[in-house]
Amino acid sequence: MATILIIDDDDAFREGLVETVQDLGHATLEARSGEAALDLLSDANPPACIFLDFRLPGADGLAVLESLRVKPELQNVPVVMLTAHATSDNTIGAMRLGAFEHLTKPVGRDEIATLLERVLATHSSAHAEKAPAFADETASREPQLLGISEAMRDVQKRLGRAAGTSSTVLISGETGTGKEVAARVLHRASARADGPFVAVNCAAIPEDLLESELFGHGKGAFTGAQNERRGRFEAAHGGTLFLDEVGDMPLPMQAKLLRVLQERQVTPLGTNRPIDVDVRVVAATHRDLPAMVAAGTFRQDLLYRLNVIPLHMPPLRERVADILPLAEHFLASPDAPRKHLSADAQRLLATFAWPGNVRELANAIERACALAPGALLTREDFAFLFDTAAPSSDAIPAHLAELPLNDALAQLERALIERALALSNGNRAEAARRLGISRQSLYTRMANLGLSGTGN
Structure with missing residues (x-):
């Protein structure tokens, strides 16, 4: 039995969640505000998990999560963020602060049971997800990774987690799925937000100019190099360098890029002076890089170096x-x-x-x-x-x-699920992966549509 803290000012929802958690065999603590919860925690042992509503009287959920994270005894407690209005910004913000999960109300009993099982199995004291204030996304001119589908919510969560690190990220996806938007959102959500964001399209720069473009060159390095020039790596110092269409980079340049990623130094063309660079690299491609590795057109060691945090943009x-x-x-x-x-x-x-x-x-x-x-x-x-x-x-x-819109969407959803199941030979876990949704979500959708299937 574990102790679960539930922070929500909606009495009916909180009491229902308390009843569900207790029915699952756990003890509960309750609070109607963040301030009351922090007072309660000062006099109690850390709970095994915290359910935290986003909209609260006084300090909102995001501020409460930040307060939890500065207390050593609470830093690793898994926090599950609850919101009636999931947005890309609040999902990413929650994950950046270390939220374990970000759920949209209402939340079903099976979802709570599965989540608690996962939390308690993988964390004795963990961290959870939380979301910043609900924003009017249509009013902002900043790039935004919009989407309410399960596939995009998973992208937003992974991006939020990545924003809390400086690790290299490889974004894959078809043309037009928003890979550069994702890179810009990642930069803005990271600790490097005040630094530069520098984008380079590797497919648009001629092969003989790409080295100079990335690493810079000294005066007289080649015909026409009348002045010294900073490269894009140096220009992105302290920020993020976005290498778009990295799969189009020629093999000789791949070797040079690999060395820069390993050494964190660039040597401008025609010089012997290495320059230290503090840059987070985000690469993107619409190509199948593992297939290119097998074909010998992309370096396997560079793929390993780029693919630290993979992020796939669904079509x-x-x-x-x-x-x-x-x-x-x-x-x-x-x-x-x-x-x-x-x-x-x-x-x-x-x-x-x-x-x-x-x-x-x-x-x-x-x-x-x-x-x-x-x-x-x-x-x-x-x-x-x-x-x-x-x-x-x-x-x-x-x-x-x-057809009426709801009927059309239901038929389309049925067709997509049936196609995914057929391609997966009836394996539901594989079908859910193809659809970009969780297995539990697939089960729920199949039940709502009256579909049956076999497999895991």
Whole structure:
């Protein structure tokens, strides 16, 4: 039996959670505010786990989590953040502060049981997740990693954890999934936020200029080098260097990059003076780097050095729940009059395959807004999508566009789950991995849709 502290000012929710935890065989402590919880903890032994609501009277949950982390006896206690409004910012903020998990209310009994089993099995005293204040994300001009789907919530959590370190991160994903946005969000959430963020597209710079671009050069290093020039590594000192499309880097440059990552020094071209650099490297690629290693076109040792913290950006077709929220976000541009989506336009967007991912969605919204005659965007305003869409055996059936939105989404979800199960030979764990959701979430979705399956 473990002692669980529950901090929530919603009496009905807190009492329900207390009852659930007690039914699972654990003892409970309760508090309606962060201040009351800190007072209680000063007179009690550290609990095995803390459930902490984000919105509290007085200090909010994030401030409470920060207070817990400065107390030596509480630093390692797992904290599970609870919120009615999960956003990318509050999820990332929670994970950066060491939250163990970030749950969206309401929370089911099975989810609580599974979570406590995981907490108590892996932590005698651990840390948990917490989220910062709920922000109006559509009003911010900063890059934001938006998404409410399970796949994106997992990305946000991993990114938040990565933000608390200076480890190298490798972001993979198809073109248009938001890899640079993720890198910028990671930089902004890290301790290096006040330092520079320097981005280099390795595929856009000619091979004979890439070394100079990254490491700099001395005067007279080559024809036309009339002045000394700082490289991007040196320019990013104290901050983050984003190496986009690192899979396109030629092999000779890969060897030189590997040495810089190992030594944390660069030697400008045409000089003999090494320069120390304090840089966090975030690399990104749409290519299959392990396959490139097998083919001999990418160095295995460099892959090991880059892939310290892997972060995979899921394609938009695997995050159907994010399509309409993202569309609304792009519609909220402060540079143009606000427009709205009709029901038939919503159905079209939610059922389109989006081969260009989030970038294609953003461009489609901008184009429709620019050309539509009225404030209401209809299906006809997005007809160009079908003029440019590539034929695919996996295309979403056109009949879905004629259904009410909830029915269309349910049929689409059923089709995606059935396809994942078929590709996984009925193995539910593998199907959940392909869909980018937890196994428990897959079970719940299958039950809601009346689907049966076999396997783990």
